[in-house]
Amino acid sequence: MEAPLDRAPSGALAPWSGLNCSVLFCDVAGFGDPSRDDEDRQVVRDVTYGILLSALAASDVPPADTYREDRGDGALVIVSPAVPTASLIDPLAGHLAVALRRHNHRASTAVRVQLRAALHVGPVTPDTEGLNGQVIIQTARLMEAPVLKTALAETGADLGFIVSSFVYDAYVAHLHGPIDPRAFERVTLTVKETTTEAWMYLAGTANRPAAPAPRSPDPDGPQGTTVFSGDVQVRGDLVLGNKITHNR
Structure with a gap:
């Protein structure tokens, strides 16, 4: 696995400057939770990068067509216009979901990985310090969407x-x-100065809302009607409510 801090050289993005690139942001939910120590966070980083890089490779995204920046609790990945954006949805999301489920199935709470990922498309321009482009800001806003964070917290999903x-x-x-x-x-989100619509997909949900329990009959409520077919003899009120008999 590549070291998490090793990124593609800045010159790698130059041929794509100003072109519509796929912009993928990934972030580990709750990365800085106080229940995690530095060793836990290192394990989470290693697992996250391993899953991300393996998923990109399995989705036929060549390393030469990507530019990556480490963001501490996640990563920013710029993908060349030569790579179909659709491949960053399916199969990429599927590969991420399977690998996260496999890891989380055996992981302790401290090193469990819930991943948020956001995808957008637009022109990106490199500069001496890194990258510039409105699309990067917009993708970051998608990843920070409160509705996405809430959905992950409520469902326990592996991937949002x-x-x-x-x-x-x-x-x-x-x-x-x-997929x-x-x-x-379809969701609406407001993050800082951005209000927009987006589409959210969850995979590996662990806590699904429980189905409502069946309601018990109300003994004081109105009684129903019982219908019998054939020759039936009813002695006394053994059956509550109205009785209707259809003779054949």
């Missing part, structure tokens, strides 16, 4: 994947693979 409306309309809506476009939920 959120895409811009453009990505959904242009790519997700036309998927015909294992069903209908599994994405």
Whole structure:
């Protein structure tokens, strides 16, 4: 596995400058939780990078077509316009979900990885310090969406994947693979100065809302009607409510 802090040289992005690149942000939910110590966080970082890089490779995203920056609790990945954006949804999201489920199935709470991922498309420009582009800001806002954070906390999902409306309309809506476009939920989010719509997908949910318990009959409520077919003799009020008999 590549070292987490080893990123592609800044010159790698130059040929794509100003072109519409796929922008993928990943972030570990609760990375700085006080219940984790530095050793736990190192394990989480190693696992996260291992899963991310393996998923990119399995999705036929060549390292030469990516530029990556470490963000401490996650990563920013810029993918060349030569790579179809659809591959960063399906199969990438599926590979991420399977690997996260496999890890979390055996992991303790301290090193469990809940991953938030956001995907958008737009022009990116390198500069002497890194990257510039409105699309990077917009993708970061998607990843910080309160609705996504709440959904992960309430469901215990391994993966929360959120895409811009453009990505959904242009790519997700036309998927015909294992990931069903209908599994994405349309959401509205407000983060800082940004208010926008997006589409959210959860995988590996552990805590699903319990089905409502069946209601017990109300002994004081109105009684129903019992219908009998055939020759039936009823002696006394053994059956509550109205009795109707249909003779054949």
